Amino acid sequence: MNYDVIIVGAGPGGIFAAYELTKRKPEIKVAVFETGHSLENRKCPIDGKKIKSCISCKTCSIMSGFGGAGAFSDGKYNITNDFGGTLHEFIGKKEAIELMEYVDELNMQYGGEGTKMYSTAGTHLKKICLQNKLNLLEARVRHLGTDKNYIVLQNFYNTLKNKVAFYFDTPVSDIRKKEDGFIVSAKNGEHFCKDCIISVGRSGSSWMENLCKKLDIPTKSNRVDIGVRVELPAEIFSALTDELYESKIVYRTEKFEDNVRTFCMNPNGIVVNENTNGIVTVNGHSFEDPKRKTKNTNFALLVAKHFSDPFKDSNGYAESIARLSNMLGGGVIVQRFGDLIRGRRSTEKRVAENVTIPTLSATPGDLSLVLPKRILDGIIEMIYALDKIAPGTANDDTLLYGVEVKFYNMQVEIDNDLQTKLKGLYVIGDGSGVTHSLSHASASGIYVARKITE
């Protein structure tokens, strides 16, 4: 088949690119190829009864399919240049914010209306954080919630399905440059397009790396974030979460001067498993629906690790640590903070007697056997720092799940149009290594669609 534009990947980057292309040029012929299933066929087999942990499906329904990695996420769209990616370095701060605001408007039109926008602007919490060596980053955040996020995706699909050719369960295996465009090889044959947008996210990172090697597109990689997911009674963090919902707080450790940050905060949420290339790590989300809310809040504490020459495989480093936790715990390990501090493992009995009841069934164990000292020391320091602004954070009963890893795709060399050195080949979203969030990935899709239709 011949298309004007082929989009590889139906995550937020790909969806918003398809939306903007067809909105600006209704006559344009667009196809989207997606490894995963259509939205209604995405179903993780873990039901907590028959199947309790990850069985490594051929295509992971959590990470792949219409909606991408964000489909069952908490749907937190942060409007900020302070975190979530470095799109602003390519397109400018003002335009990046305008595009994120436009994405927010569309989300509201497509089913997100009535959801709350939180903001750090003018909050007294900024001062309290600073007085305790904590830096609260500036942002507005729209919290769609997992259920509303799903409805928004459904509505986008219903609008797009008549304008765009969607091929689900159809991974793209190769892209070749031709004089006037590209040949895209997929399970269902070869297709031609003038412009190609690659938006393969984190799950497509190895494929992206191989393609860059083959097409001689330069890449670089040197960062990974490693840490734990903290779970505690929602009341302990309510002063922050009631006002801000999600607070991104950075702490600089005294011992190593490393940055530790809070990430992906889920008030009244649940802790979940995440499978990346067969390695089980931990994540979390929460629901907008009051019936599905829990009594706990969870968030990640992550330590950023930047490596310098000669070491290049930062993701491999984090994968080895995650594999170690899988080896010891058969999956994710959970430990009470009190047990960690006393230098002993948590046991089934101690977890069963704990005040904070875990929302994820994980193996009680000892995180000090898994996490490198430097990282663990940083996490412990930050828990004590957070205890000053949210007393109770450092209680014995606070649960730590490990490990949580934030993998960063290697950064693909692209210009300010997000175009590779091959004219007409664009790389957007998390697959480019430039974005790491729903809002930045979505904004990058809109940006490239506008460049192409210009």
Ligand SMILES: Cc1cc2nc3c(=O)[nH]c(=O)nc-3n(C[C@H](O)[C@H](O)[C@H](O)COP(=O)(O)OP(=O)(O)OC[C@H]3O[C@@H](n4cnc5c(N)ncnc54)[C@H](O)[C@@H]3O)c2cc1C
């Ligand atoms: C559990 C969870 C919770 C999250 N919560 C939040 C949150 O609240 N807020 C936030 O900002 N971010 C969150 N994130 C991160 C967010 O989901 C991502 O930043 C975002 O989805 C990136 O969008 P993307 O389009 O670049 O990539 P993705 O969403 O990863 O989509 C890429 C798509 O490409 C497909 N693909 C890969 N390779 C190929 C191939 N060769 N051929 C065809 N298709 C391919 C994949 O199957 C996938 O569907 C969360 C992530 C997870 C896993």
